[in-house]
Amino acid sequence: MNVNAIIGSILLLLTLSCPLYAATVSQAQTETQIVSDERHSVQNREQQATRFGLSLTEWNEYERVMASSQGWEMKDSHPLAVLGRSATTEAEREKYARLLVKHEYQLAEGLLAFDRARTAAWKAAYPNLPLVRNNTPERVALYVNAQCDTCSQLLQQWRSKGSKVDIYFVGKGDDTALREWAMRAGIRKLDVDEKQITLNHDDGSWLTVAKAKPIPVSLAKNKEGAWSFVTP
Secondary structure, rough: OHHHHHHHHHHHHHHHOOOOHHHHHHHHHHHHHHHHHHHHHHHHHHHHHHHHOOOOOHHHHHHHHHOOOOHHOOOOHHHHHHOOOOOOOOOOOOOHHHHHHHHHHHHHHHHHHHHHHHHHHHHHHOOOOOOOOOOOOEEEEEEOOOOOOOOOHHHHHHHOOOEEEEEEEEEOHHHHHHHHHHHHOOOOOOHHHOOEEEEEEOOOOHHHOOOOOOOOEEEEOOOOOOEEEOOO
């Protein structure tokens, strides 16, 4: 019998003959597992924080907010938007707004670049056939407001599909608020100049045409010229 087998036999005998020893071993194993699970949990939170350009402390704050009653109202919001809405200082709000705009810009640029590549590939392969876009509307009316967390994401989804978007800002007709929203949404001056995106104050059509549906809401005209609700 080798040394390891002898040691194993001795430990087994100690465990069987001494309940206190067995309990001590079991407790040590449980504590080791707890430490291992906690370390794994911290590593996961650190990875999530890094993903959004946040510190572990900021990610812990996000999880705290989401576990509260306030988080229930923001369950579908981006983590950066959650932190921005729950921020207590203007500096914090500006920081999370910048991070969110950067994130949305990178996402939109990737989607638009792929759409351009897809269009080029289609034209090269089928030069005499129109590009199939799965019935995506050419132009969309998108109703937004200053409090909307998901409006800019919906805008980028439409743009990634190649749709032009007419923004209708629901509010008090404040030009400054509209410009600030456009900046937060990462709207490029080139897109506005080329009429890929237009910025407008709502003229009351949110109540009439859009039936005051929860913002954000998108509409497009069908072939007969009638408005209908659409999703990307």
